[in-house]
Amino acid sequence: MLENLDALLLARIQFAFTVSFHFFFPAFSIGLASYLAVLEGLWLKTGKSVYLDLFKYWLKIFAIAFAMGVVSGIVMSYQFGTNWSVFSDKAGPVIGPLMAYEVLTAFFLEAGFLGVMLFGMNKVGKKLHFAATLMVALGTFVSAFWILSVNSWMQTPTGYFIGENGQFMPGDSWWDIVFNPSFPYRLVHTVMAAYLTTAFVVGAVGAWHLLKDRANPHARKMFSMAMWMAAIVTPLQIFAGDMHGLNTLEHQPAKVMAMEGHYQSYPEGAPLILFGIPDSEAKTVRYAIEIPKASSLILKHDLNAPMAGLDTIPDDEEPPVGTVFWSFRVMVGIGFAMLGVGLWSLWGRVRGRLYEMPWLHRAAVLMGPSGFAAVLAGWITTEVGRQPYVIYGVLRTADAASPLDAPAVAASLLAFVLVYFTVFGIGVWYILKLMGKAPHAGEYGVKRGDVGPIRTAGITPGPTQNPGGEETLPSAKPEKEPV
């Protein structure tokens, strides 16, 4: 089997592998940073210790997730050059500056304030600490802004011309490059996806502990907050996704044809294929279950609107239909399952039984990783759907790779697979262990042995007198360091 893998395919697998792994962490930490900011803000506003306890509970998890996101992210920033050098040379003048802005306005902000956020509560006081948390949260968002602008420009390139040396050159306006046509939609859709991913993780942890002890006030609080997010943001996200799809139809119609499984054109209204098995050789979807004309209704808001199919696209410009068709359905299916949980929780809330519905809690636990699956499926849809191009319609993926030989890329891919599964697998396990501990009053923060920058003298009052007490102080009920 290996002899069929050429250097290009290996480089694509390596990029797909490393970027998929990487994105799990920001998908979680974008939302979690904001959640931490909300918790700390509510603590400062209300003075209720439950918010501080939850802040410290999730801060420990954030520290691990963020570290994994950082180290896997640095890999991405170099992989453009190591494996896609032709792309880097050609596109550098346009997307390089956007990525430089990401470093300058986001990465430094996150990293600069992270130390204070994790260890500095006792050193800088509550308000400055809250400011640091806000800066970290802002940094995660700004990072998403720039990198999604880059990705969107590669999907819908505008505002450039090709220079004499073959490079993409910026045109008169950077605005046209940054705010390219698919960017606003992708930004909204992706950031909401990150919020939902976090909300379902938080909801699952809350639900897990409610199943063990439905009176746990911390579990109740986090479950309730997460279910508000599920109920409110999921419908907005479905709407945003629909808008994003319409934008894609306008700018990358072949991608939508693949998502819909439309091998043929439909002059009098296209069916919505719910399920089926795409067969790209026969150019048909086998065993299709379809709703007549519904696709035209959704995409064109007209039952009889004609829809072009992949028969209008030259074969060598078609994306792989099967992958796009399925990943799209996985994403949409999870989206509606999220909506179901959100509505279920609303119903429970109306009846005043939100914390006494074990089946809802079990469903929420089951849905804990759903955001990650949906995010991954969504990215597969959009990235595979723009093939065979890396810069849509202009530069083919096959023409963008580095002049590396297959064994070199095979070796690095193998190393990435081994290291990532081991290192990040262990990290996820540590996170799950932290999540398995019930949140409680007097929660510790990020604690570092018996010495360290967070250590303060043990003279401050205990948490019973001071709900805003510090992480290492001796509490009424001494506990071991959470591990």
Added chain:
Amino acid sequence: MDLTVIWAFIIAFAVFAYVVMDGFDLGIGILFPTFSAGRERDRAMNSIAPVWDGNETWLVLGGGGLFAAFPLAYAVILPATYPLIIAMLLGLVFRGVAFEYRWRDPAHQRFWDIAFTGGSFVAAFAQGMTLGALLQGIEVVDRAYAGSWWDWLTPYTLLTGLGTVAGYALLGSTWLIWKLDGAEQDHARKLAIWAGGATIVLMGAVSLYNIALNEEYASHWLTAPQIYWVAPVPIVTAVVSLSLLHGILNARNSKPFWLAIALFFLGMSGLGVTIWPYVVPPGLTIWDAAAPERSQIFMLVGVAVTMPLIIAYTVWAYWVFRGKVADEGYH
């Protein structure tokens, strides 16, 4: 001034900032096995835990900045040093997660300490070898790397790799002189003497090798009238080296660390003299590889606005965690 020259200095500044700031993090990682498990390791780790992430970000600015300002150089250097870059990235993965994992899993703390050291060493060595591979020249044809797989592996690159490991160890040990006290400070002092001696010797060796490496490099240093401009670099380096060794033996605070940084600054200046005006010797000058003016201006605006802020809050973050580690807990 020419925008391309400005950008060359900005990238050089980012690389210098990275080398110095992550240099002491990596150096502590390299020296970690010599610290006794328990309090000494915990204090060493805690002295950098709040700042390592920000320090590492300069690497992303160096790489991302190169991509943006000199895309052709980025597209040539990284494939040419492919195995080194991959090794560095994987080393940084282990190093980075060890900061968190060692506290999360006391049963396997020793394992993560080894990962911390291994990752730091591999990253430092690979970075030094990458520098060597760049200085010894990269073959470019038609805007692409045209050499073979193993061009980066030569006695010279092994030397630059070792020099970087020693230099980072020097930065790490002088940082610990600053941040620790008592027996642990004395230990750091001993390490710093060795690391300092090794760094000075290896810097000298690399400098001489550079002059022997090709005639153009030699001419930058040895022809008049340029020799009068560049001669102060080795002279000042000698003076700084001596005061560094003196400072390591005697100082109780940050002085050796600042002198180590000065040594690095002189080393980087020397490299600048050697390589100028090439970004990828022997064929690509900074002007050959530069992004178009419109890209340079757009980014320069960003740098002008954000860099003062970045430096300000970075200094603040260091200030928050100033002083000897764990002082407050033990008074």
